[in-house]
Amino acid sequence: MQLALLCAVCLLPGGLALPLPLEAGGMSEPQWKQAQDYLERFYPYDSKTRDVNSIEAKLKEMQKFFHLPITGMLNSRIIEIMQKPRCGMPDVAEYSLFPNSPKWTSKVVTYRILSYTRDLSPLRVNQLVAKAFEMWKKEIPLHFKRIHRGIADIMIGFARGAHGDSYPFDGPGNILAHAFAPGPGLGGDTHFDEDERWSDGSSIGINLLYAATHELGHSLGLGHSSDPNAVMYPTYEDKDSEDFKLSQDDIEGIQKLYGERGD
Numbered sequence: 001m002q003l004a005l006l007c008a009v010c011l012l013p014g015g016l017a018l019p020l021p022l023e024a025g026g027m028s029e030p031q032w033k034q035a036q037d038y039l040e041r042f043y044p045y046d047s048k049t050r051d052v053n054s055i056e057a058k059l060k061e062m063q064k065f066f067h068l069p070i071t072g073m074l075n076s077r078i079i080e081i082m083q084k085p086r087c088g089m090p091d092v093a094e095y096s097l098f099p100n101s102p103k104w105t106s107k108v109v110t111y112r113i114l115s116y117t118r119d120l121s122p123l124r125v126n127q128l129v130a131k132a133f134e135m136w137k138k139e140i141p142l143h144f145k146r147i148h149r150g151i152a153d154i155m156i157g158f159a160r161g162a163h164g165d166s167y168p169f170d171g172p173g174n175i176l177a178h179a180f181a182p183g184p185g186l187g188g189d190t191h192f193d194e195d196e197r198w199s200d201g202s203s204i205g206i207n208l209l210y211a212a213t214h215e216l217g218h219s220l221g222l223g224h225s226s227d228p229n230a231v232m233y234p235t236y237e238d239k240d241s242e243d244f245k246l247s248q249d250d251i252e253g254i255q256k257l258y259g260e261r262g263d
Ligand SMILES: [Ca+2]
Pocket: 169, 170, 171, 172, 173, 174, 175, 176, 193, 195, 196
């Protein structure tokens, strides 16, 4: 099942710079464990090098993805990125499109909202999800149709902890949501962590419109982008406005899959 900065030395305050396979040095044991877990989760394999399981190789992949100097060493900048809330999908470069570029082949793609958050009214969630679909729809020749019963291509819901796929959520913070690439079964489905505080932009919390637009990008076949302006960038940055747009990078990605809208 298939499920994304610039930095200069001047930005490194105190500079933890440790060769990774070595001892944790100035890092606490939990921090060290957290860094290893992060790399194993978001950089699950590296097809280009033979030492696929090397933590150092994974760290280099991560530095490459985030446009940081590729040193294979942990430093405070990389730890800062690891601590940001983010999408649960991996950042492997191949996933810019998923392997084999899965996409919807029908011109009408259905979706169904199975469950809601307690943080917003169902009506508001329906509006925000529809708006997120609209963001993508403007750029490609696909139509999205909401259905209220039966199985839709894209099943959307809020859930906490283990929720029936192999990717349990992790409580408040860290992983916010995930989505599956186009395909049967779980394919296209989008899950939001109900342990987050979801917002429509009018209150404190994670901006659901922004998160939904990102996740639906995955549901349509996009992987993560390493362009910090892209909606498909893997970490969540505070978006206090509803007025964000897809970046040129997002548009180029989705049109690579589906072509341009004809009208
Ligand atoms: Ca979470």
